[in-house]
Amino acid sequence: MSLAVRGVVAGYAGREVLRGLDLELKPGEVLGVVGPNGAGKSTLVRVLTRLLPAWRGGAWLDGRSVARIRRRALARAVAVLPQSGELPAGFTVEALVAMGRTPHTGLLGAPSAEDRAAVERALVETDTRGLRLRRAAELSGGERQRVLLARALAQAPRYLLLDEPTNHLDLRYQLEALAFVRREASRGVGVMVVLHDLNLAAAGCDRVALLERGRLAALGTPTEVLTAPLVSRVYGADVEVHVRGSRPLLVPRMPAG
Amino acid sequence: MARADVRRVVSRGAGLAPATASLAALAAVMLLAVGVGSVHVPPAALLSALADGLTGHLHGTVDTIVWQLRLPRVVLAALVGAALSLAGGAFQGVFRNPLADPYLLGAASGAGFGAAVVLVFAGAVPWLARLGVPLAAFGCALATVAVVTLLARRGSQLPSVALILAGVVVGSSLSAATSFLMLASRDRAAGILSWLLGSFAFASWARLLPVAALLVPSVVAILGAARALDVLQLGEESAAQLGVPVAAVRLALLAAATLATAAAVSVAGVIGFVGLVVPHAVRLAFGAGHRRLLPLAGLWGALFMVLADLFARTVVAPAEIPVGVITALVGGPFFLALLRRQQR
Amino acid sequence: MAKRAAFLVILLLAFQAALATSYPLTVKDELGGSLTLTHAPRRIVSMIPSDTETVCALGACGSLVGVDALSDWPKRVTSLPQLGNANAPDLEALVALKPDLVLTDEYSGLAPRLRNLGLPVYAGTPQTFDQALTFFGTLGRLLDRQSEAAVLRGRVEGQVAAVAAKVAGSSEPSVFVELDPTPYSVGPASYLGTLLAKAGGRNIVGAGMGEYPQVDPEYVVKQDPEVVLLMDAPYGESVAKAEARPGWSTLRAVEDGRVLALDRQQVDMLSRAGPRMGDAVVLLARLLHPGHF
Numbered sequence: 001m002s003l004a005v006r007g008v009v010a011g012y013a014g015r016e017v018l019r020g021l022d023l024e025l026k027p028g029e030v031l032g033v034v035g036p037n038g039a040g041k042s043t044l045v046r047v048l049t050r051l052l053p054a055w056r057g058g059a060w061l062d063g064r065s066v067a068r069i070r071r072r073a074l075a076r077a078v079a080v081l082p083q084s085g086e087l088p089a090g091f092t093v094e095a096l097v098a099m100g101r102t103p104h105t106g107l108l109g110a111p112s113a114e115d116r117a118a119v120e121r122a123l124v125e126t127d128t129r130g131l132r133l134r135r136a137a138e139l140s141g142g143e144r145q146r147v148l149l150a151r152a153l154a155q156a157p158r159y160l161l162l163d164e165p166t167n168h169l170d171l172r173y174q175l176e177a178l179a180f181v182r183r184e185a186s187r188g189v190g191v192m193v194v195l196h197d198l199n200l201a202a203a204g205c206d207r208v209a210l211l212e213r214g215r216l217a218a219l220g221t222p223t224e225v226l227t228a229p230l231v232s233r234v235y236g237a238d239v240e241v242h243v244r245g246s247r248p249l250l251v252p253r254m255p256a257g
Numbered sequence: 258m259a260r261a262d263v264r265r266v267v268s269r270g271a272g273l274a275p276a277t278a279s280l281a282a283l284a285a286v287m288l289l290a291v292g293v294g295s296v297h298v299p300p301a302a303l304l305s306a307l308a309d310g311l312t313g314h315l316h317g318t319v320d321t322i323v324w325q326l327r328l329p330r331v332v333l334a335a336l337v338g339a340a341l342s343l344a345g346g347a348f349q350g351v352f353r354n355p356l357a358d359p360y361l362l363g364a365a366s367g368a369g370f371g372a373a374v375v376l377v378f379a380g381a382v383p384w385l386a387r388l389g390v391p392l393a394a395f396g397c398a399l400a401t402v403a404v405v406t407l408l409a410r411r412g413s414q415l416p417s418v419a420l421i422l423a424g425v426v427v428g429s430s431l432s433a434a435t436s437f438l439m440l441a442s443r444d445r446a447a448g449i450l451s452w453l454l455g456s457f458a459f460a461s462w463a464r465l466l467p468v469a470a471l472l473v474p475s476v477v478a479i480l481g482a483a484r485a486l487d488v489l490q491l492g493e494e495s496a497a498q499l500g501v502p503v504a505a506v507r508l509a510l511l512a513a514a515t516l517a518t519a520a521a522v523s524v525a526g527v528i529g530f531v532g533l534v535v536p537h538a539v540r541l542a543f544g545a546g547h548r549r550l551l552p553l554a555g556l557w558g559a560l561f562m563v564l565a566d567l568f569a570r571t572v573v574a575p576a577e578i579p580v581g582v583i584t585a586l587v588g589g590p591f592f593l594a595l596l597r598r599q600q601r
Numbered sequence: 602m603a604k605r606a607a608f609l610v611i612l613l614l615a616f617q618a619a620l621a622t623s624y625p626l627t628v629k630d631e632l633g634g635s636l637t638l639t640h641a642p643r644r645i646v647s648m649i650p651s652d653t654e655t656v657c658a659l660g661a662c663g664s665l666v667g668v669d670a671l672s673d674w675p676k677r678v679t680s681l682p683q684l685g686n687a688n689a690p691d692l693e694a695l696v697a698l699k700p701d702l703v704l705t706d707e708y709s710g711l712a713p714r715l716r717n718l719g720l721p722v723y724a725g726t727p728q729t730f731d732q733a734l735t736f737f738g739t740l741g742r743l744l745d746r747q748s749e750a751a752v753l754r755g756r757v758e759g760q761v762a763a764v765a766a767k768v769a770g771s772s773e774p775s776v777f778v779e780l781d782p783t784p785y786s787v788g789p790a791s792y793l794g795t796l797l798a799k800a801g802g803r804n805i806v807g808a809g810m811g812e813y814p815q816v817d818p819e820y821v822v823k824q825d826p827e828v829v830l831l832m833d834a835p836y837g838e839s840v841a842k843a844e845a846r847p848g849w850s851t852l853r854a855v856e857d858g859r860v861l862a863l864d865r866q867q868v869d870m871l872s873r874a875g876p877r878m879g880d881a882v883v884l885l886a887r888l889l890h891p892g893h894f
Contacts, residue, residue, distance in 0.1 A: 078498075080495070092546075325696075
């Protein structure tokens with residue numbers, strides 16, 4: 001039982017981005033995916049959700065090839081928190097969160113009691129009940145993120161993929177997102193978080209996958225992966241690593257001169 | 258209460274109330290429109306004429322005027338207004354752009370070209386005369402959008418930018434061709450121009466029924482896609498990740514909207530602004546949820562068109578102003594006002 | 602000559618007694634539609650100015666109950682209810698008049714609409730000189746005015762013959778007929794082109810150029826017409842404006858002062874293929890051969 005890619009080669013318009021990647025997301029864990037720009041992190045998310053077909057290899061959901069699973073069934077199992085974080089202006093928060101139920105309700109059916117209950121639960125969990133009638137245009141950045149999280153929660157997935165969800169947000173909301181993610185993992189959801197901030201990855205993830213030019217450079221606990229030599233090589237930047245408890249803390253070393 | 262709070266109440270608690278109120282308003286406006294014309298028909302005579310028709314006992318000139326001249330015209334205006342607004346709403350949803358309108362993919366240019374060809378060559382080519390302007394306009398509108406769609410296809414996808422570009426290119430070519438036909442055949446130019454500007458003067462039950470028949474499947478399809486349109490607003494990737502068959506839904510919506518647009522344009526000419534302004538205004542007033550937006554847009558599009566046509570045929574009676582001119586004159590400033598309100 | 606015309610008239614009058622329409626009468630119009638009249642029409646609506654003129658020329662003016670807005674001859678029809686025109690008709694008022702015959706054209710699409718409303722329609726308007734002569738007879742039959750139709754036809758033919766006789770042997774001046782300043786002109790096969798030929802004029806527009814061609818302005822200058830007829834004078838053009846055009850100062854028509862502005866009534870008369878065709882030919886002949894009239 002896992003969401004995995006095996007030997008995946010994929011890219012855009014003749015340009016390879018993923019060059020033979022093996023990675024497995026297990027239920028109940030928080031797997032961080034880090035790497036410099038262009039390493040293939042977002043491409044990985046697209047391949048896992050069948051937005052991008054793999055040229056070789058593929059993605060597998062619980063042992064079945066993702067290409068052979070019907071889209072709706074895949075959406076019932078896998079939810080994505082998108083990178084852009086934009087919400088269409090004219091909809092209420094409640095309507096937006098309810099859209100997370102689409103893979104369950106379908107496009108033509110009416111929402112069932114179970115759908116309504118899932119939406120309520122999602123609003124409660126993300127503390128957005130008070131926002132339910134507000135229009136998306138009126139929300140702050142942090143509120144928007146919570147709404148996106150609520151939508152993913154309403155989808156009731158077994159696997160949750162967050163694609164750089166906190167780039168543009170204040171530290172408080174970054175930590176809020178990680179806390180949310182840990183809660184879901186403790187309930188058995190497999191969570192993959194694509195992150196830019198290495199310290200955040202170190203602090204919040206059970207395992208970290210370091211991608212380098214479309215391949216897996218390292219996979220393991222934060223301490224195992226986020227070492228000075230590896231990070232320096234992959235990112236081309238000098239860091240010092242201090243271990244605090246079981247988690248590493250990376251401190252950038254300013255270049256001389 | 259603060260404005261935002263009022264809007265919340267309106268948009269939330271309303272439920273069916275806006276739809277019923279809109280339907281009542283439409284019925285009232287249609288009744289008003291049927292009561293007005295160049296021959297004075299007092300209200301009592303109007304009601305008696307309507308009753309005569311409903312019981313099947315038509316007799317006399319007043320009945321003829323009401324049932325053969327006014328009623329088909331008012332009903333056709335309502336149908337065309339509804340069709341264009343629904344198509345506009347669908348286009349705005351598919352392209353995720355509140356400035357989209359039903360003519361984006363060239364349906365209007367295609368219809369105009371078809372009409373021009375028949376008007377210019379029907380004398381020399383008998384089968385063209387038998388085909389008639391409405392059928393030619395309808396066929397050319399559909400063919401144009403089909404060509405645009407084929408040009409814009411990238412594998413299994415229909416990217417919005419490619420569609421709009423192809424629509425602009427094909428549309429301008431056909432408009433140029435139409436202008437050329439108008440210049441080359443001066444005595445037909447006025448006829449082509451007046452067709453292009455739109456009119457309901459040629460309404461009849463015979464013309465109306467095929468349009469209504471075509472509108473049934475397209476309206477059903479568009480209304481049925483309301484939830485899909487909502488989810489599409491999240492972006493194509495997010496919608497796909499929620500299990501929506503994005504390419505298929507977009508194609509189906511564009512096809513349904515094009516069918517409705519082609520049907521409308523084939524009988525009424527190219528009437529602008531309705532498909533752009535009405536769905537946009539309804540969205541601003543009632544929110545973006547398509548399950549309410551689309552039916553209300555349809556009802557208000559019908560209402561607006563009936564009023565515009567009423568205006569067009571009474572202001573300089575017995576002459577008529579082309580309806581397209583009225584909708585542009587009203588729609589333009591109204592749209593500007595909407596935009597400015599939004600920016601505040 | 603006048604004698605020949607008079608002879609024709611007497612001959613036709615002799616047949617008057619035999620020419621009466623029997624009803625019910627069924628005819629096919631130019632659109633292929635079938636029209637059945639049970640009696641001579643007493644409530645006629647005419648949506649075409651030339652049809653109005655013909656109806657009145659046949660003596661049935663009193664039976665007209667409504668005309669289009671452009672019908673203005675004879676003067677008495679201007680007091681009749683105006684019903685728009687064939688392209689933009691006031692259908693309600695038309696229906697309210699309860700006509701028993703509506704005359705309209707084949708191109709505006711009005712005829713099928715009238716048929717749908719259950720009105721008796723004859724769709725067909727003559728486009729050429731000969732078609733107009735035939736139409737006098739057709740309308741005469743519809744209205745039971747066949748002898749009047751024969752007289753009318755004879756009169757018009759007589760006028761044309763008289764003109765032909767007068768201008769026989771004179772040279773034909775070259776003429777440029779200007780419909781609008783673009784310039785648009787008329788070809789020899791067009792209605793006006795035919796009238797021009799009957800009036801003894803030579804159209805500078807050749808047969809191969811079509812019936813209503815847009816002409817190259819240089820062509821006009823090159824052809825150097827002796828007479829220019831400004832059919833667009835009632836619509837804003839003037840002799841002074843025309844003479845000021847590039848290259849026109851060298852035209853014979855300008856030098857001889859034979860750039861002629863026509864007024865509204867003259868333009869109407871020259872445009873309507875109806876009972877005043879003979880008058881139209883006479884008018885043209887007067888303008889082209891001033892010495893003879």
